[in-house]
Amino acid sequence: MPDPAPVAGSAQLRASEPASGVFAPAPRPSGWRAGLRLLGTLALVPLYLGAASLMALACVRVGADLLAGIDPFLPPSRRPFVGAMALARRALAVDILRQIFLAGLVLGTALWRDGAGWRARLALDRERPNGMRARNLLLILLLWPLVHIAWVSATAAYFGTSFGQGTRLSPMLTPAAVAAWLAYVVVLAPFAEELLMRGEIFRRARAVLGPAATIGLTAAIFALAHVSLPSPSGWGLARPVSLLPLALALGILRWRTGRLWPCIALHGWSNLALVAYVLWPE
Template identity: 80%
Template sequence: MALHLLGLAALVLLYLGAASLMALAAVRVGADLLAGIDPFLPPSRRPFVGAMALARRELAVDILRQVFLAALLLATAAWRDGRSWRNRLALDRAEPNGMRARNLLLVLLLWPVLHIAWVSLTADLFGTSFGQGTRLSPLLTPGAVAAWLAYVVVLAPAAEELLMRGEVFCRARAVLGPLATILVTALLFCAAHVTGWGLARPVSLLPLALTLGALRWRTGRLWPCIALHGWSNLALIAYVLWPG
């Protein structure tokens, strides 16, 4: 059992690492070629492209990371399971829906309030700032802001759910019961969001991760998870950036 859990953690790192490397390489080579720069120049000879170009490159890496992650997961599922790859990733329901539509709607409606309250509480407990003086970078153009919103609300939730409540949930469910699978995928999801700021962000995401796992189990589908994940991200953005 322990080896299986370590294997799941290694799988998450492998997918995330591969997608990150692919995104970095694509942006480094592609952006340099578009700017007329030799992408293989040593750092000491590389011209400075400017702060705005660097901001656009960073955003492009974030976006492409999610695109490559989703593509890797879809390709792997198709290779492993052939025509039944949709069932593997819960894009087709293999079992009856165990959750009524009105209950799902109630979760979606109430979730932003609960999530924002929890994130605010954990920020206070860990002594971190949440929503204080946060503004979008002035270096981002309107088109870049639209791309960032699509990344946060659509691309990232879809790719992360394909990984966590799709592939990882499927592998964990093969050897664990429902509750243990929900807990394991939640912990891996939180661990994947550890940053230099410590444990504040992973702890703030734990209720979301557990709820997403419960939705995956009760509905048998990945779409409710993607919807809740994206809706949660949008609610946090609106709360943080709302003028006041």
């Protein structure tokens, strides 16, 4: 059954709610019921990410092997080596398909749960005025890359990582591969991740928690989802720390505007600015 808690931007909003994007959900559950709902919300993140990853791996493994004339069910000891470039293309394909499947899973769940109200569920509708003035939103979009780059650079210096030092695209990448990678970084990843974090998870958490706690929780989950194993670049925990301000800004933007599109725009614009900064010739 659809969750009766109203969503920012939906037709269920009370007429007495302010236009600042602060929405008043139905009475929130308390005690153990609230705890169970919150645990269920937290469990959805690895479930969505794991399912999307498995689907992407299966598709690339089987599809790429068939295109290369390889039996995808051969044991590892009998599999021919496909080459470094082919492995790199497969890795990129997995990343791209993961985001496509993630977006599909979230959209499919919203459509299944709320039917015609799926846009309102994910704050993709326009049934109420934007809670933030257009000039303020534009100012945030223009200035945020400077804040983000400064914070990421400071985080890298604190953790002793190699952020932005001698990073270059491989000269062996084809123009099509570069275009696909940029589309993944600037469009696909922001769209899919925001659908999950500031769309479905934000909505579910907001039905249990207040605005500040919801923003903090979704920011923490978003940052922890980007934890990587220690590597020669030294990122490890530095990456989630570097993403915390962005995650908090996206949560505040989602709360203030009551919409998801500004979050997707800021996320993609921030990624593009960071890529341009890292790859810009010295």
